[in-house]
Amino acid sequence: MTRSSWSDARRIAHAAGAELRSEVVDSVELATALGHVLAAPLVSPIAIPHYASSAMDGWAVAGAGPWELVRGAAADRARSVGLEVGTAVEVLTGGLIPTGAVAVLQREHGVAEETADALRLGLSPQAPHGEPAAGRHIRDAGTESPAGATLLDQGTRLGPVHLAVAAGGGFDRVPVVPRPKVRLVLTGDEVVTSGVPGAGFVRDSFGPSLPGVIASLGGVVSSSVRVSDDASATAEALGTTALTEPLTRRAGEVIVTTGGTGGSRADHVRALLRDAGAEFLVDGVEVRPGGPALLARLPDGRLVVGLPGNPLAALLSVLTLVQPLLAGMQGLGLPTLRPAVLASTVDPTRSETVLRPYRAVLDPETAVVTAEPSPWHGAAMLRGLADADGVLVCPGTGAAAGTVVPSLELPW
Known part of the structure; x- marks a missing residue:
C-alpha cells in the first residue's frame, strides 16, 4: 500500500467528485x-427596496415646516396621489413614502398640536438643528440593489x-445543484447502539453523527446499513457481489464505510474492494489520525470512501476525503486552508502530517487570537473535536508555539 500525502488525498478526492458533477438543475x-x-x-x-420607504416611525413631510398634518381619508389620498407642499402624513418604519415628501421627521423630533382650523406638526425642542434635512430617513428604491443585479452568486x-x-x-x-446521495455502511461486531456498553464493546458514535455531518457538506444520506465484521455481509452491503449495472446508472452513488479498513482478520473492506476490481485512488493517507482511510472507484463507477473505525480518525478523514469529494460533486472548490498561529507546541508524530483539533484563544493583553491544540487528540477521542473551532494541519516533524500553520474550518 502506497499512501498519499494529505494534500494529494484532498486534491484527488475533489477531482474524483468533480468528474461526477451532475448537469441536472433542481x-x-x-x-x-x-x-x-x-x-x-x-x-x-426588482429593485431592492422596490419602493421608497421610511427608515423611522414619524411623519413624511413636504416642504419646510411647520406642516399641516393630514389624517383619515385625506391621509389615504395623500399616500396614493402625493403630498402637497406644507403638509405631512404619519408614516411607520418601512412604510411607503408619498410622492412630494422630501424627508421623514422622526417621532422623537416632532410635536403635533391641535389649532382652531387644523392639526399642526412642528419641531420639538429636542430636535437637532436643521432637522429634517432633505432626504432624511428615506430609503430610496434600489438603495440596496437595482433591478437586474446579482443578489447571490452561483x-x-x-x-x-x-x-x-x-x-x-x-x-x-x-x-x-442536486444533493449528492451517500449510502452509509457501518461495520463492527463490538458496536452497540443503545445504553452503556460493557467491557469489550463500544457505543455507536457514527449512526447519530454521520447523517448530520454529511448534511453539513451538502449531501444527504440515502440509506444506512449496519453489518458485522463478516466478509459476505460486508460485500452484500457494499454491493460488490454483483457488479452488473451500467456505469451510467450508478456512477453518482457514493458509499461511506466506517471501520474495516485496517489489516486485521476482522477488516474486510479493503480486501473486498480489491477482489471486486476497484481502482484505489487513495490507498491510505500519510496523516495521523486517519492513516487507513481510502478512496476507491468500483468498476460500475461508484465511489467508496473507507473511514477508519476510531471516531476521531474517522471524522478527521471526513475532512480529508468526504468533504472535498462532495464539494467537487456540487461544483464547489477545494475547501480553503487558513493560517493559524499555534498557542502551544504540537509534538512530532510518525507521519508526514498531523491533524489536531484546536480552540481559538484571545490573549487579553495583546488582543491576538491564537490556536490552542486540543489535549484530547487520540484517534478514539471525540471530546477535543466537539469543543473545537477548527483543525490544525501540522507537519509530522512537530511545530513550536508561535508557528503559523494551515487550518481547516469545521463545516458543521
Missing part, C-alpha cells in the same frame, strides 16, 4: 433550500440569510 422552494448550492446566479427581477451554499435575500428579491423557488 428547482426547490425556499422553505427547503437551506444547505443547497445555487446552480445559477440569482438575479433580482456556487453559494444557501444559509438562512441567503434565503432571506432571495425572498427579498421576490423568489419563491431557486435553482440548485
Whole structure:
C-alpha cells in the first residue's frame, strides 16, 4: 500500500467528485433550500427596496415646516396621489413614502398640536438643528440593489440569510445543484447502539453523527446499513457481489464505510474492494489520525470512501476525503486552508502530517487570537473535536508555539 500525502488525498478526492458533477438543475422552494448550492446566479427581477420607504416611525413631510398634518381619508389620498407642499402624513418604519415628501421627521423630533382650523406638526425642542434635512430617513428604491443585479452568486451554499435575500428579491423557488446521495455502511461486531456498553464493546458514535455531518457538506444520506465484521455481509452491503449495472446508472452513488479498513482478520473492506476490481485512488493517507482511510472507484463507477473505525480518525478523514469529494460533486472548490498561529507546541508524530483539533484563544493583553491544540487528540477521542473551532494541519516533524500553520474550518 502506497499512501498519499494529505494534500494529494484532498486534491484527488475533489477531482474524483468533480468528474461526477451532475448537469441536472433542481428547482426547490425556499422553505427547503437551506444547505443547497445555487446552480445559477440569482438575479433580482426588482429593485431592492422596490419602493421608497421610511427608515423611522414619524411623519413624511413636504416642504419646510411647520406642516399641516393630514389624517383619515385625506391621509389615504395623500399616500396614493402625493403630498402637497406644507403638509405631512404619519408614516411607520418601512412604510411607503408619498410622492412630494422630501424627508421623514422622526417621532422623537416632532410635536403635533391641535389649532382652531387644523392639526399642526412642528419641531420639538429636542430636535437637532436643521432637522429634517432633505432626504432624511428615506430609503430610496434600489438603495440596496437595482433591478437586474446579482443578489447571490452561483456556487453559494444557501444559509438562512441567503434565503432571506432571495425572498427579498421576490423568489419563491431557486435553482440548485442536486444533493449528492451517500449510502452509509457501518461495520463492527463490538458496536452497540443503545445504553452503556460493557467491557469489550463500544457505543455507536457514527449512526447519530454521520447523517448530520454529511448534511453539513451538502449531501444527504440515502440509506444506512449496519453489518458485522463478516466478509459476505460486508460485500452484500457494499454491493460488490454483483457488479452488473451500467456505469451510467450508478456512477453518482457514493458509499461511506466506517471501520474495516485496517489489516486485521476482522477488516474486510479493503480486501473486498480489491477482489471486486476497484481502482484505489487513495490507498491510505500519510496523516495521523486517519492513516487507513481510502478512496476507491468500483468498476460500475461508484465511489467508496473507507473511514477508519476510531471516531476521531474517522471524522478527521471526513475532512480529508468526504468533504472535498462532495464539494467537487456540487461544483464547489477545494475547501480553503487558513493560517493559524499555534498557542502551544504540537509534538512530532510518525507521519508526514498531523491533524489536531484546536480552540481559538484571545490573549487579553495583546488582543491576538491564537490556536490552542486540543489535549484530547487520540484517534478514539471525540471530546477535543466537539469543543473545537477548527483543525490544525501540522507537519509530522512537530511545530513550536508561535508557528503559523494551515487550518481547516469545521463545516458543521
